Amino acid sequence: MSELGFKNFWYIACESRELKPNETMARKILGEWIVLFRDENNQPRAFEDRCIHRNSQLSKGWVKDGKLQCSYHGWIFQGDGKLVGIPSEGPQSNKKLGSRCAKAFKTLEQDDFIYVQLEQSELAPLKPFSMPHYKSTGYETVRLFNKFENTVINCAENYIDVPHTVFVHDKIFRDSLDEEIKTKVTREDGRVIIEYLGETSNLGWFSWFLNPNKVPIIHIDTYHMPNTTCVKYIIDKKEFWITSQSIPVSEFETWVWTDLTYKFGAKLLNKISRPIVRFQGQSVIDQDIVVLNNQGKVIQKYGEKFSNASADVIHVLIESVYNELKLGKDPRNLPKKELEVKFWI
Ligand code: FES
Ligand SMILES: [Fe+2]
Structure with a gap:
């Protein structure tokens, strides 16, 4: 995509301290519903706040071992969005997953903020705006x-x-x-x-x-x-x-x-x-x-x-x-x- 629009920029979703491990957070940016959580490496992750199964809000779910589980029928998504578990499929669950994914957005943690980018573009800035002199000596x-x-x-x-x-x-x-x-x-x-x-x-x-x-x-x-x-x-x-x-x-x-x-x-x-x-x-x-x-x-x-x-x-x-x-x-x-x-x- 060689267009540049609002969705290609990095926006603050929350401050780093607000997103705690094992918790979900619901946010809205440019009208889009977003769920945020931290994966097993404490990296912030962001998905569209809509379960691909039957469209419950993922932010109502739980985070276990860095994976997000929907509160409606318990489907489980890993940090990159990939579906990794369907409880109702029983022990054979893995075979039924296919390559299904939640819609994941890019995230970046910088200056104690968590940023989200809704859409990518080759013209988009690679990183969020850097807060001047944040944590610099003397400031x-x-x-x-x-x-x-x-x-x-x-x-x-x-x-x-x-x-x-x-x-x-x-x-x-x-x-x-x-x-x-x-x-x-x-x-x-x-x-x-x-x-x-x-x-x-x-x-x-x-x-x-x-x-x-x-x-x-x-x-x-x-x-x-x-x-x-x-x-x-x-x-x-x-x-x-x-x-x-x-x-x-x-x-x-x-x-x-x-x-x-x-x-x-x-x-x-x-x-x-x-x-x-x-x-x-x-x-x-x-x-x-x-x-x-x-x-x-x-x-x-x-x-x-x-x-x-x-x-x-x-x-x-x-x-x-x-x-x-x-x-x-x-x-x-x-x-x-x-x-x-x-x-x-
Ligand atoms: S709606 Fe999410 S698991 Fe069914
Ligand atoms: Fe003013």
Whole structure:
């Protein structure tokens, strides 16, 4: 297959710690029902959550010796999906199995996440997106999980939408200073990169901590097709990265994992900052959930019709990448685009 679509990307099904040996887990990605379990080597496995026998949900079953047994008539499937037992066939069961298989999906465990790929394509990425500086020396990560009632792309875009921050997150994240912001926006290779030029302050109440000397801030936001955003701040020797993977559960159900990865300085300072970073990050996301769920409700009623201002060129470029995938085309073939965008916040 030389097409590229949403099903060819890797999506987080769960965190590694959530999938315990000898347990099943039911998940939904892009509307597909999935059962996850760990095989005898502790490797994560994922099947369509539908028994090939008489279509009971496999997630209602049990895992024994790394094999999944259906709860209805007890058919047994091994990690790669192959049917290895039919109890009602008795001792001669083996002869009756044939080459029947549950529908298995590719899985991969990376950065303490379990990823699933629903369909393969020669254009598909070989590995999931790698979470920046996860478990790197000197960095600390606080991992957040949230559910939104909106589309995956509206959720992803929100994470790098700056103009909303002064309204939705007034004071806690940014203050409204009526300040002109200059950006360089590049669309290239399935990504949209937004580089903020000449920012020094305006990070709300934690400016005093993050940037007491008011040095120029390096602030770069990147959208990576189809569902990942990364916000990077480098302020003097401090770093703060916000990486979000938005998972399309169904059209208006999106689950988002957000890693807040930072390097504030000494190990102890990094450690004791954890509860503050978690509280601050979750408070900001709680405010986003309110506006995004509301936007999702309106779009479900009236459809999606947007009207743009200058800053929205960022959304337009992201959607140009996303919409290629809807057509089964590879967005990396879109021509490179570079723009300068100014807006006031
Ligand atoms: S439906 Fe699964 S074993 Fe019969
Ligand atoms: Fe926000």
